[in-house]
Amino acid sequence: MDMLISILAAAVRSGTPVLYSVAGEMLTERSGVMNLGLEGIMLLGAFAGFSVTQSTGDPAIGLAASFLSGALVTVIHAFLCVTIGANQVVSGLAMSLFGGGMSAMLGRNHIGETIKGLMPFKFPVLGSIPLIGPVFFRHDVLVYASYVLVAAMCFFIFRTRPGMNLRAIVENPRAADAMGLSVRRARYFYTLLGGGLSGLAGGYLSVVYAQMWVEGMTAGRGWIAVALVIFGIWHPLRGMLGCYLFGGIDALQMRIQAAGTSVPAPLLMMLPYLTTLCVLTFISIRKRSGALPGAPASLGVPFRREERD
Amino acid sequence: MSESSAPLVTMSGIDKIFFDKYANRGVDFELERGETHALLGENGAGKTTLMNVLAGIYNPDAGRIYIEGQEARFASPKDAIASGIGMVHQHFMLIPAFTVWENMILGMDSVPFVIDKRNVTAKITELSERYSLPVDPGAKVSTLSIGERQRVELLKMLYREAKVLILDEPTSVLTPRETLDFFSTLRRMTAAGHGIVLISHKIEEVLSIADRMTVLRRGERAATVKSGETRKETLVRMMMGHNPENLRRKRARFGQTVLSCENLSARGDRGAISLRGVSFDLKEGEILGVAGVAGNAQDELCETLAGLRSPDSGKIILRGENVAGMGPREFIERGVSYIPVDRTRTGLVPNMNMRENIALKKYWRKPAARGKFMLDWNFLDDLTRSLAEAYSIQTIPAESPVRALSGGNLQKLMLARELSDKPSVILAMHPVWGLDVGAAGFVRERMMEERGRGAGILFVSDDLDDLFEMSDRIMTIFEGRIMGIADNPSDFSRERIGLLMAGMAV
Numbered sequence: 001m002d003m004l005i006s007i008l009a010a011a012v013r014s015g016t017p018v019l020y021s022v023a024g025e026m027l028t029e030r031s032g033v034m035n036l037g038l039e040g041i042m043l044l045g046a047f048a049g050f051s052v053t054q055s056t057g058d059p060a061i062g063l064a065a066s067f068l069s070g071a072l073v074t075v076i077h078a079f080l081c082v083t084i085g086a087n088q089v090v091s092g093l094a095m096s097l098f099g100g101g102m103s104a105m106l107g108r109n110h111i112g113e114t115i116k117g118l119m120p121f122k123f124p125v126l127g128s129i130p131l132i133g134p135v136f137f138r139h140d141v142l143v144y145a146s147y148v149l150v151a152a153m154c155f156f157i158f159r160t161r162p163g164m165n166l167r168a169i170v171e172n173p174r175a176a177d178a179m180g181l182s183v184r185r186a187r188y189f190y191t192l193l194g195g196g197l198s199g200l201a202g203g204y205l206s207v208v209y210a211q212m213w214v215e216g217m218t219a220g221r222g223w224i225a226v227a228l229v230i231f232g233i234w235h236p237l238r239g240m241l242g243c244y245l246f247g248g249i250d251a252l253q254m255r256i257q258a259a260g261t262s263v264p265a266p267l268l269m270m271l272p273y274l275t276t277l278c279v280l281t282f283i284s285i286r287k288r289s290g291a292l293p294g295a296p297a298s299l300g301v302p303f304r305r306e307e308r309d
Numbered sequence: 310m311s312e313s314s315a316p317l318v319t320m321s322g323i324d325k326i327f328f329d330k331y332a333n334r335g336v337d338f339e340l341e342r343g344e345t346h347a348l349l350g351e352n353g354a355g356k357t358t359l360m361n362v363l364a365g366i367y368n369p370d371a372g373r374i375y376i377e378g379q380e381a382r383f384a385s386p387k388d389a390i391a392s393g394i395g396m397v398h399q400h401f402m403l404i405p406a407f408t409v410w411e412n413m414i415l416g417m418d419s420v421p422f423v424i425d426k427r428n429v430t431a432k433i434t435e436l437s438e439r440y441s442l443p444v445d446p447g448a449k450v451s452t453l454s455i456g457e458r459q460r461v462e463l464l465k466m467l468y469r470e471a472k473v474l475i476l477d478e479p480t481s482v483l484t485p486r487e488t489l490d491f492f493s494t495l496r497r498m499t500a501a502g503h504g505i506v507l508i509s510h511k512i513e514e515v516l517s518i519a520d521r522m523t524v525l526r527r528g529e530r531a532a533t534v535k536s537g538e539t540r541k542e543t544l545v546r547m548m549m550g551h552n553p554e555n556l557r558r559k560r561a562r563f564g565q566t567v568l569s570c571e572n573l574s575a576r577g578d579r580g581a582i583s584l585r586g587v588s589f590d591l592k593e594g595e596i597l598g599v600a601g602v603a604g605n606a607q608d609e610l611c612e613t614l615a616g617l618r619s620p621d622s623g624k625i626i627l628r629g630e631n632v633a634g635m636g637p638r639e640f641i642e643r644g645v646s647y648i649p650v651d652r653t654r655t656g657l658v659p660n661m662n663m664r665e666n667i668a669l670k671k672y673w674r675k676p677a678a679r680g681k682f683m684l685d686w687n688f689l690d691d692l693t694r695s696l697a698e699a700y701s702i703q704t705i706p707a708e709s710p711v712r713a714l715s716g717g718n719l720q721k722l723m724l725a726r727e728l729s730d731k732p733s734v735i736l737a738m739h740p741v742w743g744l745d746v747g748a749a750g751f752v753r754e755r756m757m758e759e760r761g762r763g764a765g766i767l768f769v770s771d772d773l774d775d776l777f778e779m780s781d782r783i784m785t786i787f788e789g790r791i792m793g794i795a796d797n798p799s800d801f802s803r804e805r806i807g808l809l810m811a812g813m814a815v
Contacts, residue, residue, distance in 0.1 A: 161420050168404050168415050175402035178366065179416030179465075180387030297406075305366060 007251050008135040015240075015247025016143050017042075017204040021225035022232065022239040023149055024197025030157070030234055031190035032170040032183075033081050034300045035074070036092025038198050039222025040099020045070040045199030047103040050115060050206040050213040059118045063142070063203045070199015071192045073099065078191040082184055085302030100216065110213045117211040118142065140208055142200075146240075153236040166190065170296035173303040183303045198222070220273060227276050231283055233293055242279070249275045315378030316341050317504040318363065318394075318473055323372035325358050331528045332358040336372070338523055338530070340473060340504040345495060347507045347519035351548055353745035355528040356508045357399070360475045363506075364396040365389030387416070395466030396475040399508075401458050405451035409433070409444055409461050413468050436467050440497055455482045455604065463494070474498065475506040480514055481771065484602060485807035492518050511774075512544050526550055559761055561781050564593030565628075567765040568614070568645075568734050573623035573633075575613045577606070582621060584609045585789040591734065591765040596756070598780030599769040600806050606789035607769045608650075611736045614767070615647035616640035627734070641670060646732035648723060650739045652716070656723045659712035663702075664693040666711055667726050696725040701751075717748030724755060735759060735766045741775065753779065777801050785809035 021038050028035050035041075048069035053062030077095050080086040122128075123137035123144060137144075157163040166186060168176045173183045205217055224246055232239030253268040261268075287294060318340040325333040333355045340346050348356045361367045363374065365383030374381050376392045383389045389396075403412050410429045414420045420429070430446040437444055442460045450458060459479065466474050476495075480488045495505055495518060509515050515522060516536060524531040524547040531547045568591040577583035583606045591597050601607055612618040614625060616637040625633045627643050649655035657666050668689050671677035677692075679685045690707070697704060700721045705713050711722060720740070727735070737756065741749040756779065760766055770776050776783055777798075784794040785806055792809040795801050 160423055161414070161417075162422070164407075164411060164414075164424065165416065168407065168411075171404045171406050172402070175404055176416065178364070178386050178396065178398065178402040180385065180390045181416045182385065182387075 003255075005131065005134050007248065007255060009138065010251030010254075011244050011248030012136060012143060013139060013209070013247070014250045015243035015245075016139075016146050017201045017209060018221050018225050018228065018246055019146050019150070019240055019243040020142075020201035020204060021198045021222060022228045022243055023146075023153060023236060024194035024201070025225055025229045026194075026232065026234055026236060026239055027153070027166075027190045027197075028194030029229060029299055030166055030170050030296055031187045032173060032296065032298045032301065032303070033078070033187050033191045034088045034092060035077055035095070035191065035194060035198075036089060036226060037074070037077055037095025037099060037222075038225050039218055039220065040096040040102075041070045041073055041195055041198040042099070042202035042205070042218045042222045042225075043103040043216065044073055044099045045202030046206040046217055047107045047202075047213060048199065049203030050107070050110070053115045053117060053207050054110075054113070057116070059116075059207045062115075062207045063118075063200060066203025066207070067196040067200040070202065071196035073199075074192050074195025077195070078188050081302065082187045082191065085304060088300050088302075096222065104215050107213050107215060111215055112212065114212040115207070117207040142204055142208055150236045150240050157236070170298055173298050173301075177303070177305055183305075187303075198225070201225070224273065224276055227280050230295070231276070231279055233283070233287075234296060242276075245279070246272050246276055315375070317344075317377060318506075319375040319378075320359070320363060321373050321375075323359060323362055323374075324370045325355075325362055325367055326370050327358075333362070333369075334528045336525065336528070336530050338363075339533075340506060342472075342502050342504055343499045344520045345499055345505045345507055345518055347509055347515040347522045348525060349509060349512065349515060349522055349544060349548055350525035351510060351745060352743055352749070353527075354525040354548070356525055357477055358528075359525070360396060360477065360506060360508060363389065363473075364394055364475060366396075390416075390469055390471070393470065393472035394475070395469055395471030395473065397459070397462040397466065397477065397479060399477040399481065401462055403450045403458055403461060405449075407450060408446070409448050409450060409453075410446040412450055412461060413446070413465055417469065432468065433464060436464055440464075440467065440494060440501075442494060455602070456487050459483070459491070467498075471503070473504045473506065475508070477508045478510070479507070480509070480511065482602065484811040485803065486811055488514065510548075512541050512548075516541065516544075524548055558757060561760075562594050562763075563781075564763055566590045566592050567628060568767075569624075569626045570614070571624040571626065573610075573613060573625060574621045575606075575609050575618050576621055577609055583789045584613060584620075586623065587786075587789070587791055588623075589784060589791065589794065591767060593733070593763045593765055594760055595781045596760050596766045596768050596779050598776040598783040599767060599786055600773065600776050600783050600810060601769075601771065601786040602810055603771050605786050607738065607786060609789070610786070611647065611649070611738050611767070611769060614640075614734075614736055615645060617647075638673075642674075644730070644733035646727040646730070646735045648727055648735065648737040648740050650742060652719045652723055653712070657711055657719060660710045662708055663697065663705070663711055663722065664689045664707065666722060667693050667696065667729075670726060670730070692729070696729060697722075700725040700755075717744045720744055720748060720752060724752060728755065728759060731762070731764075732759075733764055735764050736769075737766060738769045739771070740768075773803055773806060787812040 021042060025035060025038060045066035049062040049066035052065035053059045077091050080091040081088045118140045120138060120140045127133045127137040165181050169181060169183050169186050177183050202218060206213055210217060228239055228242040231242040249272040253271045257265055257268055316339045320338040323333050323336045336359055350356045358367065362369045365386040365388050381392050410426065410433060413433055414429055433446045442464055444457060444460050444464065483491055499505055507519060519536050521533060521535055523533045524544060526548060571588050573584060573587045574582055575584040587610065599607060609618060613620050616635055616639060620633050623633065624631045632639060632643065653659045668677055668684060672684060676688050677685055702721045703714060703718045741752050756766060768779055782794055782796050783801060783806065785792045787810060
């Protein structure tokens with residue numbers, strides 16, 4: 001039982017950085033922009049968080065820097081995709097490479113340095129509930145904030161006016177535009193917000209999770225986030241589930257490694273990624289048969305008002 | 310509301326330029342309260358462009374707009390909506406995945422942050438009763454019929470308290486019967502003080518509802534006339550700039566049956582049966598018109614007959630051979646030619662140049678193919694040059710992608726490719742759709758020539774005038790079933806086919 005609780009708690013902890021990235025990407029994709037640069041943005045966010053926390057000694061400022069750096073670097077992607085109407089896949093891949101390279105260069109003298117980051121605390125009352133308490137409410141403040149974020153996103157997307165506008169913009173941008181919504185402004189806003197959340201996801205890794213800087217420390221979590229958005233069929237709750245699944249497998253394989261086994265470690269480390277691949281395949285098959293809704297209609301398609309068709 | 314004497318809308322000297330060509334040039338237009346003002350003109354005359362300028366979708370390159378005497382500048386559709394201008398586009402601006410009430414309030418800032426659904430549906434119900442436009446506010450738009458969607462569009466404008474309603478070809482999706490109902494709704498709106506701009510190319514309809522008409526020709530205003538003071542013939546002349554030339558039509562010489570369908574059924578894109586047991590024969594030298602409101606399985610019929618869609622059951626017999634279940638290559642090799650409605654998706658590859666597009670249907674066989682892997686580019690170059698000349702296609706550099714061509718030239722290019730092999734069956738879907746007068750006339754004449762040569766032509770259109778002019782027989786399709794076939798041009802009747810199009814047995 002204790003073993004199970006500790007794995008589940010580790011699943012939440014390890015899934016949370018991916019969750020911030022997934023939440024951000026869901027907002028971005030729901031506005032019609034695909035951002036494949038998450039991996040790079042996360043890495044930049046991770047380094048910004050590490051470096052600012054190191055120099056100020058305040059992890060809160062460090063995390064704010066992670067968010068800001070993520071949003072800031074995503075301006076490039078938003079400009080290319082929204083204003084110029086460039087190919088979003090190409091731009092996203094370039095962002096990913098750029099973020100990876102940039103963070104490696106900035107951080108080359110800091111590899112392995114540790115910082116004093118954010119510490120977990122037991123959430124009052126809720127933390128004392130058996131099972132639920134240790135799994136969900138004995139973490140750090142960013143984990144708690146992620147619960148609020150997911151709930152707020154569900155309410156925002158499905159219940160509020162701007163949320164409805166967001167859904168309309170991706171389903172039929174031409175119609176949304178004709179009804180007086182600014183497609184361009186919305187796409188900029190949600191792309192930058194998504195970038196910021198991805199930066200924060202990176203910050204979580206360096207400031208909270210590892211509390212140190214390691215080159216390439218996201219280890220593909222940005223790519224996993226892209227996959228989990230599809231797994232979550234653009235619904236925040238399902239996305240959250242996907243993140244904890246990924247986090248759970250990750251936690252499990254680390255326990256198995258620690259317990260000592262004859263299975264080579266690299267094979268075990270593949271497990272979370274392999275699971276994501278399998279689940280994605282399964283989801284795509286179900287989607288083809290029409291059991292699940294498909295991708296937002298105009299995802300990845302640039303919009304120009306005066307283009308004649 | 311200030312009851313000034315100024316017209317509801319005044320547009321003066323509007324210019325709009327696309328790619329160095331004037332879509333509108335110095336156009337003046339005026340709309341009074343309670344007036345239905347029709348904008349007439351051939352395809353490409355600039356009607357929709359002018360109204361897109363009024364609706365804030367396009368920025369004019371010159372000219373001024375006044376709303377009730379006040380000069381207005383619309384930076385975006387939002388500004389136009391705020392000034393009381395609402396446009397119902399030909400392609401509806403609805404979100405299919407949304408419900409009616411969600412579509413209704415889309416983009417409205419006056420709706421509170423957290424939406425109060427009950428408030429919205431109550432207002433919709435009130436409006437739909439006042440203007441007798443019945444809709445279910447909770448229904449998903451994707452489940453609604455075209456007529457219902459149109460009602461949602463109208464209600465959407467009324468919900469925004471639009472004073473000016475711009476309707477772009479509203480009757481093109483309606484049966485003749487529905488059109489009558491629709492017009493009585495419009496009368497109710499003008500009686501309530503709304504001004505209506507009706508964009509159309511159907512003169513008879515316009516004469517029955519409009520108070521005034523403005524005719525556009527090649528982007529310029531040809532005339533503005535009152536409804537009682539003009540005749541149909543005068544309007545046609547104003548639209549075309551000359552007297553209409555009658556299509557030269559030779560007596561039909563029918564040969565043997567080239568294509569026959571027996572009980573043909575096929576599924577639509579969503580997997581449900583949509584073509585339901587269709588049977589008919591097509592003879593050499595015959596044009597068989599297919600009448601029907603868009604979306605009644607015309608696409609599925611043509612795709613099945615072109616081998617692009619596998620039939621669920623039934624036979625397709627080409628010159629005595631059942632080819633049902635074969636692929637498009639087999640159909641092409643047996644002389645079936647397909648002119649799809651979307652030229653740039655199914656018909657042509659926009660990013661390839663002309664000779665490559667021409668090669669698409671020839672590359673695997675002589676004389677275009679040289680050996681197993683090579684193409685005879687010299688042959689293709691010569692062929693492309695002679696086809697471009699014969700079909701008077703605008704010349705572009707040989708390496709330029711064909712997306713640089715206009716719609717009319719693209720259609721000619723596709724026609725050139727499809728007809729160059731002397732097909733025995735031609736499946737033509739809306740072949741003159743969206744073309745200007747000259748290009749449309751050319752396409753019609755080429756079809757007639759093919760008929761004279763002995764090809765059997767299936768001619769799908771939702772324009773009855775066009776069907777009456779071209780067809781030797783007309784079959785009407787409704788929800789994937791053949792409702793009836795009129796065997797003789799003297800039997801063609803607008804009323805009868807109109808009823809069949811609406812699914813009523815006659």
